Amino acid sequence: xxxxxxxxxxxxxxxxxxxxxxxxxxxxxxxxxxxxxxxxxxxxxxxxxxxxxxxxxxxxxxxxxxxxxxxxxxxxxxxxxxxxxxxxxxxxxxxxxxxxxxxxxxxxxxxxxxxxxxxxxxxxxxxxxxxxxxxxxxxxxxxxxxxxxxxxxxxxxxxxxxxxxxxxxxxxxxxxxxxxxxxxxxxxxxxxxxxxxxxxxxxxxxxxxxxxxxxxxxxxxxxxxxxxxxxxxxxxxxxxxxxxxxxxxxxxxxxxxxxxxxxxxxxxxxxxxxxxxxxxxxxxxxxxxxxxxxxxxxxxxxxxxxxxxxxxxxxxxxxxxxxxxxxxxxxxxxxxxxxxxxxxxxxxxxxxxxxxxxxxxxxxxxxxxxxxxxxxxxxxxxxxxxxxxxxxxxxxxxxxxxxxxxxxxxxxxxxxxxxxxxxxxxxxxxxxxxxxxxxxxxxxxxxxxxxxxxxxxxxxxxxxxxxxxxxxxxxxxxxxxxxxxxxxxxxxxxxxxxxxxxxxxxxxxxxxxxxxxxxxxxxxxxxxxxxxxxxxxxxxxxxxxxxxxxxxxxxxxxxxxxxxxxxxxxxxxxxxxxxxxxxxxxxxxxxxx
Amino acid sequence: xxxxxxxxxxxxxxxxxxxxxxxxxxxxxxxxxxxxxxxxxxxxxxxxxxxxxxxxxxxxxxxxxxxxxxxxxxxxxxxxxxxxxxxxxxxxxxxxxxxxxxxxxxxxxxxxxxxxxxxxxxxxxxxxxxxxxxxxxxxxxxxxxxxxxxxxxxxxxx
Numbered sequence: 098x099x100x101x102x103x104x105x106x107x108x109x110x111x112x113x114x115x116x117x118x119x120x121x122x123x124x125x126x127x128x129x130x131x132x133x134x135x136x137x138x139x140x141x142x143x144x145x146x147x148x149x150x151x152x153x154x155x156x157x158x159x160x161x162x163x164x165x166x167x168x169x170x171x172x173x174x175x176x177x178x179x180x181x182x183x184x185x186x187x188x189x190x191x192x193x194x195x196x197x198x199x200x201x202x203x204x205x206x207x208x209x210x211x212x213x214x215x216x217x218x219x220x221x222x223x224x225x226x227x228x229x230x231x232x233x234x235x236x237x238x239x240x241x242x243x244x245x246x247x248x249x250x251x252x253x254x255x256x257x258x259x260x261x262x263x264x265x266x267x268x269x270x271x272x273x274x275x276x277x278x279x280x281x282x283x284x285x286x287x288x289x290x291x292x293x294x295x296x297x298x299x300x301x302x303x304x305x306x307x308x309x310x311x312x313x314x315x316x317x318x319x320x321x322x323x324x325x326x327x328x329x330x331x332x333x334x335x336x337x338x339x340x341x342x343x344x345x346x347x348x349x350x351x352x353x354x355x356x357x358x359x360x361x362x363x364x365x366x367x368x369x370x371x372x373x374x375x376x377x378x379x380x381x382x383x384x385x386x387x388x389x390x391x392x393x394x395x396x397x398x399x400x401x402x403x404x405x406x407x408x409x410x411x412x413x414x415x416x417x418x419x420x421x422x423x424x425x426x427x428x429x430x431x432x433x434x435x436x437x438x439x440x441x442x443x444x445x446x447x448x449x450x451x452x453x454x455x456x457x458x459x460x461x462x463x464x465x466x467x468x469x470x471x472x473x474x475x476x477x478x479x480x481x482x483x484x485x486x487x488x489x490x491x492x493x494x495x496x497x498x499x500x501x502x503x504x505x506x507x508x509x510x511x512x513x514x515x516x517x518x519x520x521x522x523x524x525x526x527x528x529x530x531x532x533x534x535x536x537x538x539x540x541x542x543x544x545x546x547x548x549x550x551x552x553x554x555x556x557x558x559x560x561x562x563x564x565x566x567x568x569x570x571x572x573x574x575x576x577x578x579x580x581x582x583x584x585x586x587x588x589x590x591x592x593x594x595x596x597x598x599x600x601x602x603x604x605x606x607x608x609x610x611x612x613x614x615x616x617x618x619x620x621x622x623x624x625x626x627x628x629x630x631x632x633x634x635x636x637x638x639x640x641x642x643x644x645x646x647x648x649x650x651x652x653x654x655x656x657x658x659x660x661x662x663x664x665x666x667x668x669x670x671x672x673x674x675x676x677x678x679x680x681x682x683x684x685x686x687x688x689x690x
Numbered sequence: 691x692x693x694x695x696x697x698x699x700x701x702x703x704x705x706x707x708x709x710x711x712x713x714x715x716x717x718x719x720x721x722x723x724x725x726x727x728x729x730x731x732x733x734x735x736x737x738x739x740x741x742x743x744x745x746x747x748x749x750x751x752x753x754x755x756x757x758x759x760x761x762x763x764x765x766x767x768x769x770x771x772x773x774x775x776x777x778x779x780x781x782x783x784x785x786x787x788x789x790x791x792x793x794x795x796x797x798x799x800x801x802x803x804x805x806x807x808x809x810x811x812x813x814x815x816x817x818x819x820x821x822x823x824x825x826x827x828x829x830x831x832x833x834x835x836x837x838x839x840x841x842x843x844x845x846x847x848x
Contacts, residue, residue: 359721361728520728527836527844531818 148580188465195460202454210447216253221433223260224296252282256289284313285322289439292329296432300336307339316350318483324493324501325439331505332422334432350486351513361517364487368514368521371495374473375413376406387648390641393538397652403529404659410522411666414511417494418673422505438501455499490514512675519670526663533656539645541638543568551649554642561638569631576623582616585609717769720832724845726767727833731841735764739777739792739837740825754797761794774835776812778819779826789819814848 255277262271278286287310294303314323329335330343354360379398388394459470484492493502493510502510511518536547539557544564546557589609596602718726738760741753765773776794781787786803791812793800807813815827815834824836824844836844 358719358725362721362724523842523844524846527818527824528846530821530823530836531814531834531846533817535817535820 145581145584152579191465191467192461195457195465199454199457199461202450202457206447206450206454209450213251213253216251216257217437220253220257220260221437223257223264224293224433224436250281252278252285253289255281256286259290260293284310284320285439287313288322288325289436292325292334292432292436292439295329295334295336295339296436300338303336304339304342307335307342311342311346314346316354316486319486319489320483321489321500322439323486323489324506325435327489327493327509328438328501328503328506329432329435331509332503334435347486347513354485354487360487361520364491364514364517365520365524367488367491368518369525371491372406372410372518372521372525374495375409376402377409378402379405384648384652386641386644387537387652390541390645391537391539393534393536396532396534397537400529400533401652401656401659403525403532404656404662406525406529407659407662407666411662411669414666414669417504417507417511418669420504422503422508487514487517494518509675511670512673515670515673519667522663522666522670526660530660537649537652539642541641541645544638546642548646548649550653551646554646557642557646558639561642562635565631565635565638569627572627572631573624576620576627578616578620582613585616586613589613718767718772723768723772724833726765727828727830727835728843728845731837731843732764733841735760736825736837736839736841739779740839754792754799757792758794758797772830774828774830775810776829777826778808778812778815778829780820780822789816818846 255274258274259271259278262268262274275286275290278289287306291303291306291310294300294306310326326343327347330340330347333340335343379402384394384397387397391397456470456474459473460467463470463473489500490510490513492500493506494514497503497507536549539546539548541561544561546560548557586609589606592602592606592609596606738757761773761777774794777792778789781790781801783790783801787801788804789808790799790801791808792798793810802808808816810829811831812829815829818824818834818836819827821836823838825839826837828835828837832847834846834848836846838844
């Protein structure tokens with residue numbers, strides 16, 4: 098009985114224990130479930146936060162990239178502007194240095210060779226003094242002797258002694274001083290005496306001196322003072338005999354040079370360089386839209402500059418041929434002008450300084466661009482000790498001031514060179530025509546198109562519209578709702594379902610759904626802004642496109658007009674003949690060539 | 691027996707007639723070639739070349755042979771490899787054709803549409819060939835020669 102009571106008591110205790118354990122398990126289970134639910138919500142919240150943060154960071158990175166691109170563009174532009182500033186500054190300094198150098202060189206020429214001027218003035222002074230018979234022979238004699246002492250190596254000094262001896266009828270002294278003059282510079286002295294004899298009407302001795310001078314000339318290596326002879330020839334200073342002789346010699350020189358292989362090509366290249374030097378740049382306000390929106394612009398610009406060269410060349414040659422040759426009032430003054438040139442311009446000692454002077458002049462003319470100035474200086478070949486006859490003709494025609502050529506000589510030089518000028522001009526024209534771009538590329542932002550003559554406006558407009566539309570679509574595709582709004586929507590819907598049993602959740606559900614629709618509204622606003630942006634972009638680009646096409650039409654029209662001017666140059670040169678440009682102003686008899 | 695040296699009645703015929711088609715076998719120096727190329731082209735040569743597409747898209751073989759013959763007559767001093775690589779001129783067949791070429795090596799005439807590239811370095815002659823101032827352009831290895839209606843030439847190096 099007692100055992101039964103104990104076992105009943107134990108059983109009931111065990112049951113109680115079990116039920117308490119069961120309760121504890123239930124509590125534990127419910128706690129675990131609530132913990133799991135709570136954790137899941139936390140995790141979801143954290144994930145959405147992380148997602149949001151990533152989006153924020155992504156947007157910031159995008160903005161940073163944009164800013165970096167903009168900064169790089171600015172830096173690039175700044176660097177370009179800085180480089181341009183440095184270049185301009187350097188050019189300005191070059192100009193200042195060249196101007197300073199020019200003053201110094203001229204002073205040096207004056208200082209070193211100024212006393213030659215005295216000799217030069219006396220040479221003409223003696224001749225003119227004899228004309229008017231106002232100066233005593235003794236004065237002339239002593240003045241000449243003083244000059245010989247003052248300029249010990251100068252070729253003109255013994256020529257002065259010879260002149261004064263001739264005036265004083267002192268044959269022995271005259272011969273001695275003539276020999277000394279020939280020893281110092283045979284060519285210049287011969288030409289000097291030829292001109293002096295012509296001035297004094299001594300035809301035979303003049304002819305002999307001229308023949309002596311001509312016999313020393315090699316058409317491949319002529320000295321620069323030959324311009325005096327050509328000037329005398331073209332201005333009609335020489336008599337009939339001498340002129341015929343000169344004409345024959347000139348023809349022979351040209352024929353002799355033409356026999357050389359490569360001569361014609363050399364002439365053509367020489368003239369191409371000389372003609373190209375006349376080319377001028379386009380004004381910066383011409384074809385502004387084309388310049389800004391066409392990658393082809395540099396080629397188009399070069400072609401237009403080349404086409405405009407025809408008119409420049411025509412005007413240049415036409416101006417020369419239109420100029421009146423104003424002969425000196427008398428043969429005496431004509432010869433005096435030539436003598437002045439002969440004694441002033443061609444002394445080799447002065448060459449290095451004269452070269453420096455010319456180079457400095459070119460640097461100033463080229464706005465400080467040393468390379469361009471050096472290139473032009475090398476092409477001019479004005480200071481070469483000896484040049485061939487045709488190079489001289491080019492110099493007379495293209496650089497008259499520097500080669501001291503008169504208008505008559507320029508005309509004659511162009512007439513003699515007309516065939517080579519024409520060849521050079523035709524080749525330049527063909528080269529220019531071969532480089533005209535057939536198609537003009539257009540680039541507006543990221544859109545590119547091509548046109549030939551601006552007539553495909555509709556096609557290009559369509560292409561531009563397609564491009565803008567695809568850009569717009571791409572931009573619109575990037576505008577979409579992130580994870581957050583969709584999560585809010587689903588949470589709102591979920592809460593609305595739970596709100597059936599717990600009505601207070603309706604407030605949260607409505608709030609979430611409201612936030613979602615606010616996002617949708619924002620999205621639509623952004624899309625509308627993109628539509629408006631790309632629509633205005635299209636309008637703006639279309640306006641630019643039309644402006645560029647208008648420029649293309651104008652360009653093609655102007656190019657055709659300018660290119661057609663090439664014919665005028667050819668016609669002008671075709672009608673030129675050397676015979677028309679040999680004057681016989683001082684002849685009493687008719688010119689017979 | 692001695693060989694008779696007179697009265698043999700052997701008639702030796704020496705022909706001093708120069709064959710018109712005799713060609714030089716001496717290669718000219720580049721400077722001389724350049725001088726030759728600058729010469730005015732003959733009227734018959736210019737006329738023949740300008741009729742290149744007169745028979746339509748496909749040229750007759752005999753027309754092409756005649757053209758090559760004219761070309762060789764125009765430059766008798768030049769060796770085969772010094773002759774033009776080809777001749778390019780504006781195509782008058784109308785759109786879509788733009789230019790046509792005579793390939794002197796292959797002896798074929800090809801018509802090219804807008805945008806298609808000319809072979810054998812002939813592309814550099816395209817713009818000049820389309821220029822109304824020239825009737826055709828000869829393409830050499832280091833020059834192109836643009837020829838006007840009256841046979842005058844302009845040379846562009848390159």
